[in-house]
Amino acid sequence: MKLIILDHYSQASEWAAKYIRNRIIQFNPGPDKYFTLGLPTGSTPIGCYKKLIEYCKNGDLSFKYVKTFNMDEYVGLPRDHPESYHSFMWNHFFKHIDIRPENTHILDGNAADLQAECDAFEEKIRAAGGIELFVGGIGPDGHIAFNEPGSSLVSRTRVKTLAMDTILANARFFDGDLTKVPTMALTVGVGTLMDAREVMILITGAHKAFALYKAIEEGVSHMWTVSAFQQHPRTVFVCDEDATLELKVKTVKYFKGLMLVHNKLVDPLYSIKEKETEKNQPSEKPYGD
Amino acid sequence: MEPLSSSPGCPGPRALSGAVSNKVLGCDWTPVWTACVGSGWGRGGVGGRGGHGILAGPGRAGHVGGRSRGPAAHVMRLSQLRVTWVRPSSAVRSRRGAGSGLGLLGSGRRPLGRARWLTMRGGQDGARAPVLQFTNCRILRGQALLREDLWVREGRVLDPEKLFFEERRVADERRDCGGCILAPGFIDVQINGGFGVDFSQATEDVGSGVALVAQRILSHGVTSFCPTLVTSPPEVYHKVLPQIPVKSGGPHGAGVLGVHLEGPFISREKRGAHPEAHLRSFETNAFHDVLATYGPLDNVRIVTLAPELGRSHEVIQALTARGICVSLGHSVANLQAAEEAVQSGATFITHLFNAMLPFHHRDPGIVGLLTSDRLPPGRHIFYGMIADGTHTNPAALRIAHRAHPQGLVLVTDAVPALGLGNGRHTLGQQEVEVDGLTAYVAGTKTLSGSIAPMDVCVRHFLQATGCSVELALEAASLHPAQLLGLEKRKGTLDFGADADFVMLDDSLHVRATYISGELVWQAEAARQ
Numbered sequence: 001m002k003l004i005i006l007d008h009y010s011q012a013s014e015w016a017a018k019y020i021r022n023r024i025i026q027f028n029p030g031p032d033k034y035f036t037l038g039l040p041t042g043s044t045p046i047g048c049y050k051k052l053i054e055y056c057k058n059g060d061l062s063f064k065y066v067k068t069f070n071m072d073e074y075v076g077l078p079r080d081h082p083e084s085y086h087s088f089m090w091n092h093f094f095k096h097i098d099i100r101p102e103n104t105h106i107l108d109g110n111a112a113d114l115q116a117e118c119d120a121f122e123e124k125i126r127a128a129g130g131i132e133l134f135v136g137g138i139g140p141d142g143h144i145a146f147n148e149p150g151s152s153l154v155s156r157t158r159v160k161t162l163a164m165d166t167i168l169a170n171a172r173f174f175d176g177d178l179t180k181v182p183t184m185a186l187t188v189g190v191g192t193l194m195d196a197r198e199v200m201i202l203i204t205g206a207h208k209a210f211a212l213y214k215a216i217e218e219g220v221s222h223m224w225t226v227s228a229f230q231q232h233p234r235t236v237f238v239c240d241e242d243a244t245l246e247l248k249v250k251t252v253k254y255f256k257g258l259m260l261v262h263n264k265l266v267d268p269l270y271s272i273k274e275k276e277t278e279k280n281q282p283s284e285k286p287y288g289d
Numbered sequence: 290m291e292p293l294s295s296s297p298g299c300p301g302p303r304a305l306s307g308a309v310s311n312k313v314l315g316c317d318w319t320p321v322w323t324a325c326v327g328s329g330w331g332r333g334g335v336g337g338r339g340g341h342g343i344l345a346g347p348g349r350a351g352h353v354g355g356r357s358r359g360p361a362a363h364v365m366r367l368s369q370l371r372v373t374w375v376r377p378s379s380a381v382r383s384r385r386g387a388g389s390g391l392g393l394l395g396s397g398r399r400p401l402g403r404a405r406w407l408t409m410r411g412g413q414d415g416a417r418a419p420v421l422q423f424t425n426c427r428i429l430r431g432q433a434l435l436r437e438d439l440w441v442r443e444g445r446v447l448d449p450e451k452l453f454f455e456e457r458r459v460a461d462e463r464r465d466c467g468g469c470i471l472a473p474g475f476i477d478v479q480i481n482g483g484f485g486v487d488f489s490q491a492t493e494d495v496g497s498g499v500a501l502v503a504q505r506i507l508s509h510g511v512t513s514f515c516p517t518l519v520t521s522p523p524e525v526y527h528k529v530l531p532q533i534p535v536k537s538g539g540p541h542g543a544g545v546l547g548v549h550l551e552g553p554f555i556s557r558e559k560r561g562a563h564p565e566a567h568l569r570s571f572e573t574n575a576f577h578d579v580l581a582t583y584g585p586l587d588n589v590r591i592v593t594l595a596p597e598l599g600r601s602h603e604v605i606q607a608l609t610a611r612g613i614c615v616s617l618g619h620s621v622a623n624l625q626a627a628e629e630a631v632q633s634g635a636t637f638i639t640h641l642f643n644a645m646l647p648f649h650h651r652d653p654g655i656v657g658l659l660t661s662d663r664l665p666p667g668r669h670i671f672y673g674m675i676a677d678g679t680h681t682n683p684a685a686l687r688i689a690h691r692a693h694p695q696g697l698v699l700v701t702d703a704v705p706a707l708g709l710g711n712g713r714h715t716l717g718q719q720e721v722e723v724d725g726l727t728a729y730v731a732g733t734k735t736l737s738g739s740i741a742p743m744d745v746c747v748r749h750f751l752q753a754t755g756c757s758v759e760l761a762l763e764a765a766s767l768h769p770a771q772l773l774g775l776e777k778r779k780g781t782l783d784f785g786a787d788a789d790f791v792m793l794d795d796s797l798h799v800r801a802t803y804i805s806g807e808l809v810w811q812a813e814a815a816r817q
Contacts, residue, residue: 079454090450095438101457 013047474512503542547590
């Protein structure tokens, strides 16, 4: 895994956005070759989305040939409810970029047959050629997507009942009223995520620190489902200082020492619209070396 | 219709509809109907020779024929069709290569998402209408100015999220608003004429006068209005009212919501500029007197009367029962009489402070309705204010605004002299004299209506009260719509409302006016 440690949330968001941007540009998507991107929801990726929108508006990045697959969606919440993940993705991302609606895929929590909906989603991912890069977050209980503690590490997209921890964490989006929070959700499975060719996890904030520790410094455990990615060939964890509070000093120093190398991954490439060489122009670095 | 037949190997839609559905096959399986050699397309609609219009509705999954954009159903014999099930992923599409598949899937850019071919869609016309997206603007929505785009289709405000997720469509046309504010079109519920036109004058062609005013007020940002008639003899009402029907707005001008009848059932002492000779009462026959005076009330939207007149309660109730908004004005009523009138159904006060008893701390009069606690529960009073800098002292404007901001309705009470220069002009049965921004009854110091356009009123109101831009704009749009019970369609930019709006710069000058999503007026500078 690559553990990327930045000072603040904004820098972590920017790094992650640049990484996604670079991956898409390097992939060079076209009408025959779509870049499949997995996307998360929640408060953590908001900064990253803002940056991606900025790059899109600058013309440096286009989502025209990008297909997106979201990780999860609540069951039973109307699609136009302000807290549904459809609304989240529309308001925070889709409405600001040039993605085509038919290239976005979000699980439908109001489908008549939920399991069939999940199977169809898996099928769509397969049909799209698998996920190139799956971006995700982590819960305070170490879950990835809604794969709560105890979820099988080879699970596929399915219906999950939410743990109390998650319901409490989400209550803030429902006016603090626990009765209003949905109790079930459709989610991609750990196995589905492991199938992605690359996984990037965004972890910011001190409340996620313990989960990060369990995910990377302890063993693989279905109680901390993010730990499954220890067995994935290409994983990137992007976090801020606060999220590293539970890690060993040794771990943090080791990965901070690698930042020189890792920062090359986010050096500006030729933007999609410009093809001229601008290599000699010094790229702006949000953080000193 | 002949029963559906199917070619060998092709199950035919009826057989499929029960057994095979999206759920079993997965959402993206869609049938592609390819025509067998020798069969021709019959564009004949449902019931064509032996055919069954299963593919009514253009563009959707399974529709054969690239240019099927119109609503006409393409009819084919099912026996001539072969169905191939495909999944419309790009990889699959590219591998299909030349031949029936690729071309018949259309340009390849149309979404072939959830197959809806099993349902006959007759009403696809609405979905085909172009979607307009106004970008780089701030829209007034939910009492706030939001940095959002305004989406319009078929003259109504559209929900883009629904468009994105359900119809899987993007905008057909984008218009950059240059950072302007988009506010709901202004609604003027009290305007006596303008540009030389006097609504109270019984001519043979009242319609063209109304049309002229309707067209000219577009430049003030007004998209709907209530032509107002002042106190006049019955002959005038009988002649004029039928000539002012309710009418939708458009490039020809602002929409007519109905007529506002100000008088003749008003107080003698507070008649203001209204001619004394034509004042009337309804003591004798209550509502019948009203009908005798006005004639048929079909085109009437608002009636201003004085509640202290005898039998006013019966009249108010009868008018309210007909959906006509009753307004209190030109009256010497005390607070109690005014409250009782509201309890009978009155909902508006005509130009607050003007033509009524002044506020007194032991009897606030009609003005006291703003803070009265004896109004029917769940209802509040609306009150018109002429914010032209003359009719109301800014301090009084502020008092009213602070006492009851949600009920304030900006009106122009404009006279025919609006838009004309200084000099003498006609208003009702009297002559008025215009001097700068004020109009007087000729030879007196009595104010005779205002000549400040609506956008001037909005700006003055904003500056005088120091209120938020949102409230100032709502006072000219949302509140009058609420008064008339039209707040779902007018006075708002919520989804589903009529796309009547004004484009304003930061100082609230009108740059462009739109009705039903169509540009109906544009400022000179913007035209370049």
